[in-house]
Amino acid sequence: MPTAIIADDERLMRDQLRMRLSQVWPELEILGEAKNGEEAIELTQQHQPDIVFLDIRMPGKTGLEAAQGIGPQAHIVFITAYDQYAVEAFERGAIDYVLKPAEPERLKMTVERIKSRLAAPPPDMGSLLVQLAKQMGVAAKPNYLKWIQASIGQDLRLIPVEEVLFFISDEKYTRVQTARVEALIRKPVKELHEELDPALFWQIHRSTLVNVNAIDGVTRDLRGRHLVMVKGLGEKLEVSRSFVHLFKQM
Known part of the structure; x- marks a missing residue:
């Protein structure tokens, strides 16, 4: 069963996201809720969830700082009212970046992306050797473009290049x-x-x-x-x- 943590400093926003996630992904188990970035990191270390849903602007550590602290321990999805942090969020490895209010139809797209990521096989030995080479200072693979920033009608969207x-x-x-x-x-x-x-x-x-x-x-x-x-x-x-x-x- 997939597991997750929700982090948002507003109780109503946490309740709304929990309710809408239950609608689009009934199998998802919410292990805990955090009011700030520091709590999000602590809950992640404690419960080891598959996904962490993070707001951006929270007291203390921001969502971006929390994502950095969580690192590879869990997949990150940002649910926020601010669109100006999208590029930085994806640079930190986020699966998705959803603007509030997170409507059910939009969350369905997020859930499909998460499921695809969770179903992906673990890194093979070749990938591990690439990481080891990076640590030893060996030339890394080129940093290819991962996202396309494009206009769709009046909206500005970030499209994963693999799509x-x-x-x-x-x-x-x-x-x-x-x-x-x-x-x-x-x-x-x-x-x-x-x-x-x-x-x-x-x-x-x-x-x-x-x-x-x-x-x-x-x-x-x-x-x-x-x-x-x-x-x-x-x-x-x-x-x-x-x-x-x-x-x-x-």
């Missing part, structure tokens, strides 16, 4: 396409290509990057052009001649 199916640019904007939403950013594909993990995103056209996990197959049209079929979408992405070699073994 992006593809990026495609025109003269002014780059379209960010996930299975659920379409967003726009001003960063061109050329810059994205330098910041994204090349093992995860392949450039198939000077204006297009595609997530390798989203490739359903490759077909050819009547003009002989190679087209990438995207999983879950009816859309097909053109492959320029310069990048056809990527699919020779498919």
Whole structure:
């Protein structure tokens, strides 16, 4: 049974979050509640929960400071009224960043992310060796982009890069396409290509990057052009001649 701790200096907010979590995730057991960051750290050490739900602004230690103190002991989700700390929160390894009031539909998305993280296998020996190399001062792997800050209507959202199916640019904007939403950013594909993990995103056209996990197959049209079929979408992405070699073994 998954377990969690809630940390918020307002009792009503704690009660509301507990109630809504019980609606969207009945199996989740709340082991305790904290009124500040220091209590959140203490309860985490005492109960060893799977997840800690943290407010940002609390007396004493803030939610961000508490997350630093908790470290890898638990997965962190921030539930806060302030949107300006989102980037720092994700830099501290948060699974999600939810703005108050945490509506049930939004919490369902958070729960799915948590479940995916909890179901992930433990790090393999290769990952452990990478960590050991870091401790010994050996060159670490490049720090690839993890989140995309994009506009969806009037809202500004942070999208995990692994959820992006593809990026495609025109003269002014780059379209960010996930299975659920379409967003726009001003960063061109050329810059994205330098910041994204090349093992995860392949450039198939000077204006297009595609997530390798989203490739359903490759077909050819009547003009002989190679087209990438995207999983879950009816859309097909053109492959320029310069990048056809990527699919020779498919």
